Amino acid sequence: MIRRLPLYLRVLDELALEGETELISSHELGRRTGVGSALVRKDLAWFGEFGKQGVGYEVDFLRAELRKILNLDEEVSIALVGVGSLGMALSRYHLKRFREEGNFNLKLVALFDSDPAKIGSAVEGVPVYDLEKIEEVVPFLQVKMAIVTVPAESAQFVTDRLVRAGIKGILNFAPAKITAPENVQVASADLTLELQRLAYYLADH
Amino acid sequence: MIRRLPLYLRVLDELALEGETELISSHELGRRTGVGSALVRKDLAWFGEFGKQGVGYEVDFLRAELRKILNLDEEVSIALVGVGSLGMALSRYHLKRFREEGNFNLKLVALFDSDPAKIGSAVEGVPVYDLEKIEEVVPFLQVKMAIVTVPAESAQFVTDRLVRAGIKGILNFAPAKITAPENVQVASADLTLELQRLAYYLADH
DNA sequence: TAGATTGTTAATCGATTAACAATC
DNA sequence: TAGATTGTTAATCGATTAACAATC
Numbered sequence A, B: 001m002i003r004r005l006p007l008y009l010r011v012l013d014e015l016a017l018e019g020e021t022e023l024i025s026s027h028e029l030g031r032r033t034g035v036g037s038a039l040v041r042k043d044l045a046w047f048g049e050f051g052k053q054g055v056g057y058e059v060d061f062l063r064a065e066l067r068k069i070l071n072l073d074e075e076v077s078i079a080l081v082g083v084g085s086l087g088m089a090l091s092r093y094h095l096k097r098f099r100e101e102g103n104f105n106l107k108l109v110a111l112f113d114s115d116p117a118k119i120g121s122a123v124e125g126v127p128v129y130d131l132e133k134i135e136e137v138v139p140f141l142q143v144k145m146a147i148v149t150v151p152a153e154s155a156q157f158v159t160d161r162l163v164r165a166g167i168k169g170i171l172n173f174a175p176a177k178i179t180a181p182e183n184v185q186v187a188s189a190d191l192t193l194e195l196q197r198l199a200y201y202l203a204d205h
Numbered sequence C, D: 001t002a003g004a005t006t007g008t009t010a011a012t013c014g015a016t017t018a019a020c021a022a023t024c
Helices: A002-018 A026-033 A037-045 A059-069 A085-100 A131-140 A152-165 A191-200 B002-018 B026-033 B037-045 B059-069 B085-100 B131-140 B152-165 B191-200
Strands: A056-058 A076-081 A106-113 A126-130 A145-148 A169-172 A185-188 B056-058 B076-081 B106-113 B126-130 B145-148 B169-172 B185-188
Touching: A002 A026, A002 A037, A002 A059, A002 B191, A026 A037, A026 A056, A056 A059, A076 A085, A076 A131, A085 A106, A085 B085, A085 B191, A106 A131, A106 B191, A126 A131, A131 A152, A145 A152, A145 B191, A152 A169, A169 B191, A185 B191, A191 B002, A191 B085, A191 B106, A191 B145, A191 B169, A191 B185, B002 B026, B002 B037, B002 B059, B026 B037, B026 B056, B056 B059, B076 B085, B076 B131, B085 B106, B106 B131, B126 B131, B131 B152, B145 B152, B152 B169
Parallel strands: A076 A106, A076 A145, A106 A126, A145 A169, A169 A185, B076 B106, B076 B145, B106 B126, B145 B169, B169 B185
Antiparallel strands: none
């Protein structure tokens, strides 16, 4: 349910950027996101009465409300652990979007790695810290979430340290199951799992 | 449901690699994947009777069966469109895993981009073709699935061309909704959406 | 007012879990 | 045989959809 909120927000961001539409109906919001209109209304009504009967939802207002609900009304500091080629690319990609998109309130402020050759360097201004310093740097920079791009073998170890450092959300790219206490949210971005699932549909069903 | 199959397969791959375990119960398979044991049995029973009552599942046999079900018993050729820094990193990452893991039956055989500076070059032996040649190269190399790492604005355009070229599965990294005919499977790997969702849980609930 | 669209209730659908007879 | 574990049925749970009164 929560996972559809960012979908709605994206559409509202696009509409706000175009600046031509002031109102949107649950039907149109649903069409643009691939969600049924009844479900759109239900999702939104769960958090308050944001619409006007007979009229629809005011784009700017709903957008502001969704940002508040998602805690995206203020910048959220994030870190990335594992500055390999994938971690490096995701960092660059992320920083670029932060620079170019006014809405993009997820700020990458720290990178971590265990390789002495990388520690002390920086990726587009963002410093690479020693993995050993996680518990020190994370609270200091008030980092709230982390992206994990380390090898599968180290994923759980890194997760445990992030949890100890006070991280509240983890996006895991490592091809491994990681577990964290229930007050820490874990999302999986396991590329291989997705491709293997897609392969299932190659045969006729 | 299908999405849990690659999870089971991964555990079986690990067990087969260690070579110490010959049998596994639905309970243990569930524990290792975070799935309830009843659900594990139900998922597997949907495709056949793979286990022995009172005994469990034979690791090698179940593994072979799952590979067949997921169409991973033979190599599957895939392509990647959009050789930016993310596309490049994912390509390298993928090729590395293909080299190092014996199981990894997803073979990256073609890259596509529209940048003349990139066309004709190669990433670790895999050639970068002109985006305009998709409809030509894809059938020729028997490419079955594609990873899309182009900017949001071009995602739907690229998708349409991939569909026309005969691609049956698409993994989309672009921060945009893409649509394809129902005989073409689309999976979303939208990093930002996941991070925004995680941000929701930063507040106390 | 007439038309449109919300918020919400009830109905439907699908997925997960509990339980257990069958049987290795 | 006794113990363990599967395959499967029935029960439960949650999520989505249909429908509509309220009202802008």
